[in-house]
Amino acid sequence: AQSVTQLGSHVSVSEGALVLLRCNYSSSVPPYLFWYVQYPNQGLQLLLKYTSAATLVKGINGFEAEFKKSETSFHLTKPSAHMSDAAEYFCAVSVVDSSASKIIFGSGTRLSIRP
Amino acid sequence: DVKVTQSSRYLVKRTGEKVFLECVQDMDHENMFWYRQDPGLGLRLIYFSYDVKMKEKGDIPEGYSVSREKKERFSLILESASTNQTSMYLCASRKGQGLTGELFFGEGSRLTVL
Numbered sequence: 001a002q003s004v005t006q007l008g009s010h011v012s013v014s015e016g017a018l019v020l021l022r023c024n025y026s027s028s029v030p031p032y033l034f035w036y037v038q039y040p041n042q043g044l045q046l047l048l049k050y051t052s053a054a055t056l057v058k059g060i061n062g063f064e065a066e067f068k069k070s071e072t073s074f075h076l077t078k079p080s081a082h083m084s085d086a087a088e089y090f091c092a093v094s095v096v097d098s099s100a101s102k103i104i105f106g107s108g109t110r111l112s113i114r115p
Numbered sequence: 116d117v118k119v120t121q122s123s124r125y126l127v128k129r130t131g132e133k134v135f136l137e138c139v140q141d142m143d144h145e146n147m148f149w150y151r152q153d154p155g156l157g158l159r160l161i162y163f164s165y166d167v168k169m170k171e172k173g174d175i176p177e178g179y180s181v182s183r184e185k186k187e188r189f190s191l192i193l194e195s196a197s198t199n200q201t202s203m204y205l206c207a208s209r210k211g212q213g214l215t216g217e218l219f220f221g222e223g224s225r226l227t228v229l
Contacts, residue, residue, distance in 0.1 A: 009155060032214045043119070043205055043220030044158075051215045090157060094214040100146060100165035101214050102173070107157035 002027040002095045004074075006106035014114045019063075019078040021109050023091030026072065032094040033074045034103065035065055039087045047089070050074060061085070086113045118142070121206050121221035128228050134193040136224050138206030146209040147189035148218065149173075149181065151202045158205065164189055165212065196228045 007022040025031050032051055036044040048059025055067045061084075065076045076089060091106040122137035140147065146165050150158040150173075160173030162181040170181050178200060182190045189208075193200055203225050207218040 006157075034217065036218075041222075043222045044207075044218070045220070046217045049215065049217060094216075096214070097171065100163065100171060101212060101216075102148065102160060102163055102171075103209075103218055104160070105150075105158040107155060 002029075002031060002093050003104060004033070004091045004093045004106040006091050006109050008109050009107065010110045010112065012112040012114060013081050015083055016080050019076070019081045019085065019111065021076040021089050021091075021111065023065075023074045023076065023106060024072050025074060025091075025093055027093065033065075033067065034092040034094070035059065035063070035074075035076050036090045036092060036105075037061075037087050038090065038108075044090065047076070081111075081113050083113050083115070086111060119206055119208055119219050119221040121204075121224045123224050124222065126224060126226045128196050128226065130195075130197060130228060132196050132228075134196050134226065134228075136191040136193075136204055136206075136226070138189045138191070138221060139187050140189075140208040140219070141187065142208065142210070142219070143186065144208035144210045144219070145186075145212065147183065148207045148209070149179075149189065149191045150205045150207065151175065152205055152223070153202050161191065161204075193226075196226075198228050200226065201228045202226060 034049045035047040148163040149161045164183040180192045206221045
């Protein structure tokens with residue numbers, strides 16, 4: 001079954017430092033992968049998605065992710081962290097189930113930014 | 116902009132009560148989903164629907180049911196609420212049957228069962 005695993009439930013970086021949030025996928029077919037962000041007391045919103053058009057995907061707010069088939073990874077990065085990036089981040093994969101498709105989420109990584 | 120609206124942001128119910136969580140989307144999306152969010156567990160899919168009156172079980176359907184009588188509305192029902200159903204509930208919608216479409220989320224309903 002297709003799934004995603006996020007390494008690290010909590011990541012803390014200094015403002016201006018590199019942000020790296022890790023996600024590995026398990027899939028026997030080419031996966032469709034997503035990163036979502038959840039700010040406090042809000043629902044989730046899409047940061048970016050991989051649909052096989054390009055291995056390096058750019059998203060909103062300066063985030064990007066690289067699909068690496070050899071490593072079964074889709075890690076999220078941002079060169080310079082900002083205080084406003086503090087949030088919870090979820091990696092997800094789109095799968096087919098019965099006669100419809102659904103999205104399965106990882107357990108999430110909470111990102112904290114130190115002044 | 117797509118809007119997904121959940122009827123209640125915060126609810127407090129007692130054990131054994133019947134609870135209705137309502138969700139409405141305004142972009143004519145075919146698919147609607149109910150997730151439950153708990154710390155350290157991420158989002159877990161409860162039920163989803165790909166068409167009116169159609170429903171599919173997700174990963175944790177026990178203790179829940181759903182109703183989709185109209186395309187824009189998807190309701191989550193807790194027939195007899197229990198304390199282990201205290202959680203954040205998130206509704207989402209998605210266009211089409213492909214694998215590349217994104218989910219659009221509501222702001223969530225935080226349910227406390229006493």
